[in-house]
Amino acid sequence: MVSQRDRRNGSAVARKLSTPDADNAPTAEMPAVTENGGEEARVRSIPEAAVARLAVYLRVLSAMSEQGATTVASEELATAAGVNSAKLRKDLSYLGSYGTRGVGYEVAVLVAQLERILGLTRQHKVAVVGIGNLGHALANYGGFPGRGFPVEALFDIDPDLIGVPVGGIPVSHLNDIPEVCSERGISIGVIATPPPAAQTVADRLVQGGVQCVLNFAPVVLQVPDHVEVRKVDLAVELQILSFHVARRAENVGNGMVVR
Amino acid sequence: MVSQRDRRNGSAVARKLSTPDADNAPTAEMPAVTENGGEEARVRSIPEAAVARLAVYLRVLSAMSEQGATTVASEELATAAGVNSAKLRKDLSYLGSYGTRGVGYEVAVLVAQLERILGLTRQHKVAVVGIGNLGHALANYGGFPGRGFPVEALFDIDPDLIGVPVGGIPVSHLNDIPEVCSERGISIGVIATPPPAAQTVADRLVQGGVQCVLNFAPVVLQVPDHVEVRKVDLAVELQILSFHVARRAENVGNGMVVR
DNA sequence: GGCTGTGAATACATTCACAGCA
DNA sequence: TGCTGTGAATGTATTCACAGCC
Numbered sequence: 001m002v003s004q005r006d007r008r009n010g011s012a013v014a015r016k017l018s019t020p021d022a023d024n025a026p027t028a029e030m031p032a033v034t035e036n037g038g039e040e041a042r043v044r045s046i047p048e049a050a051v052a053r054l055a056v057y058l059r060v061l062s063a064m065s066e067q068g069a070t071t072v073a074s075e076e077l078a079t080a081a082g083v084n085s086a087k088l089r090k091d092l093s094y095l096g097s098y099g100t101r102g103v104g105y106e107v108a109v110l111v112a113q114l115e116r117i118l119g120l121t122r123q124h125k126v127a128v129v130g131i132g133n134l135g136h137a138l139a140n141y142g143g144f145p146g147r148g149f150p151v152e153a154l155f156d157i158d159p160d161l162i163g164v165p166v167g168g169i170p171v172s173h174l175n176d177i178p179e180v181c182s183e184r185g186i187s188i189g190v191i192a193t194p195p196p197a198a199q200t201v202a203d204r205l206v207q208g209g210v211q212c213v214l215n216f217a218p219v220v221l222q223v224p225d226h227v228e229v230r231k232v233d234l235a236v237e238l239q240i241l242s243f244h245v246a247r248r249a250e251n252v253g254n255g256m257v258v259r
Numbered sequence: 260m261v262s263q264r265d266r267r268n269g270s271a272v273a274r275k276l277s278t279p280d281a282d283n284a285p286t287a288e289m290p291a292v293t294e295n296g297g298e299e300a301r302v303r304s305i306p307e308a309a310v311a312r313l314a315v316y317l318r319v320l321s322a323m324s325e326q327g328a329t330t331v332a333s334e335e336l337a338t339a340a341g342v343n344s345a346k347l348r349k350d351l352s353y354l355g356s357y358g359t360r361g362v363g364y365e366v367a368v369l370v371a372q373l374e375r376i377l378g379l380t381r382q383h384k385v386a387v388v389g390i391g392n393l394g395h396a397l398a399n400y401g402g403f404p405g406r407g408f409p410v411e412a413l414f415d416i417d418p419d420l421i422g423v424p425v426g427g428i429p430v431s432h433l434n435d436i437p438e439v440c441s442e443r444g445i446s447i448g449v450i451a452t453p454p455p456a457a458q459t460v461a462d463r464l465v466q467g468g469v470q471c472v473l474n475f476a477p478v479v480l481q482v483p484d485h486v487e488v489r490k491v492d493l494a495v496e497l498q499i500l501s502f503h504v505a506r507r508a509e510n511v512g513n514g515m516v517v518r
Numbered sequence: 519g520g521c522t523g524t525g526a527a528t529a530c531a532t533t534c535a536c537a538g539c540a
Numbered sequence: 541t542g543c544t545g546t547g548a549a550t551g552t553a554t555t556c557a558c559a560g561c562c
Contacts, residue, residue, distance in 0.1 A: 348523065348524085356523065361522080363520095
């Protein structure tokens with residue numbers, strides 16, 4: 001009888017089976033390496049939900065920057081990012097105080113800070129596993145979102161594919177995942193295999209020293225605590241949409257044409 | 260013109276820009292149908308976060324069912340779905356009381372209830388817009404996740420693609436989106452175009468009567484209130500992973516490789 | 519005994535509203 | 541004056557813990 005009581009702190013062997021479910025990760029803590037130096041890592045924590053939005057702000061800001069904007073107000077940036085300005089300011093405040101009251105934020109400064117916080121000053125080499133339709137598409141993304149995430153290894157189990165270059169990279173065999181990932185310093189593994197293969201692939205990626213997994217296969221992966229998993233699940237997305245259609249139909253009652 | 264769901268007393272305030280939903284991964288703002296003004300409002304409101312998990316439970320249950328399981332306990336189902344059992348029971352309780360104390364849930368019953376709640380008893384025809392690498396992959400998914408979501412229209416702007424069948428469906432021109440969607444009764448539009456085209460495509464989908472959009476383009480879409488948008492953003496996913504790597508690296512104390 | 523269902527308690531996230539600074 | 545930054549207030553989601561039923 002496992003008492004639910006004591007699973008709070010001792011993470012010892014506790015081996016929680018729960019895998020991060022997209023939004024299951026609580027706020028992340030991070031050392032605030034603010035300019036103040038000296039002081040040791042005062043650990044500020046950025047809510048997980050905010051992190052996702054920071055990435056969006058960064059993209060919007062980059063676009064603004066390219067169009068020559070040098071400064072931007074929270075209201076403007078918020079609108080462009082599809083959030084309200086209070087939330088935006090709160091989110092940005094987690095980085096520190098980089099705005100100017102009465103004026104707004106300097107675009108370049110904000111971009112730099114966001115890149116720093118998001119760890120984009122470093123390269124993250126990506127491996128794509130499963131070169132089917134989706135994997136092929138991902139491999140051809142060629143350097144994923146605006147560099148910073150170069151695809152440097154591809155894997156599949158199909159003998160006809162092994163050695164064939166896709167997007168400039170030859171496909172290796174699934175068995176070689178640990179070795180190749182290790183050699184090439186892969187830090188992010190993208191799983192685009194059929195569901196039954198996903199767990200094995202994940203295991204091998206972990207063996208190869210991969211720290212993060214982006215999982216497109218509709219299965220719950222079991223990985224060690226130090227590996228971060230995010231999941232993209234098309235079926236779930238569609239079903240959520242379906243739910244909203246259904247709910248709407250019920251709410252409206254009869255008379256409404258619903259597809 | 261069919262009345263597009265009139266607003267409940269309480270929320271008459273808002274009429275600003277249809278705030279496109281933030282993101283789906285970490286959090287989601289709900290269309291706030293919170294209060295059930297009417298007495299007979301049998302539609303218990305289910306938390307958005309729970310809905311996403313219900314879809315996962317359904318998949319796991321379907322697999323269990325195929326393996327011959329007829330009954331399942333919350334602990335078992337929870338483990339398989341990657342959540343804890345308290346959360347699972349709470350989630351299932353939103354559907355009603357379909358379990359048996361001391362025993363567990365009957366798999367078939369639960370599957371049926373989940374399908375009902377998620378609106379899967381009805382078909383949702385899908386259109387894919389943008390037949391590039393990703394769109395191609397999506398189109399070839401052929402009926403998407405285990406039927407219920409048949410792909411019935413494809414669109415692109417490239418003249419060389421128009422008329423060419425992909426996964427059995429000929430590609431139509433972007434301009435024909437409203438007409439074709441309307442004719443074929445498309446209810447879900449999947450946007451896999453380059454970013455600049457996305458908003459225009461969304462507008463046309465809405466014109467064609469589409470109620471839901473799954474957006475792979477990294478832009479914030481503006482749509483009317485009655486249209487539900489969900490977004491899948493690879494760049495954001497990778498950057499969130501990057502954030503966690505960076506945080507971990509800093510905690511460990513070694514310098515970051517900057518280039 | 520085993521397991522569900524659920525109020526109560528807690529944790530997390532968003533919004534409000536205003537002090538404080540350029 | 542205009543806009544940021546943030547505590548306080550509100551709203552949502554998760555977890556606890558146990559009553560109730562098999």
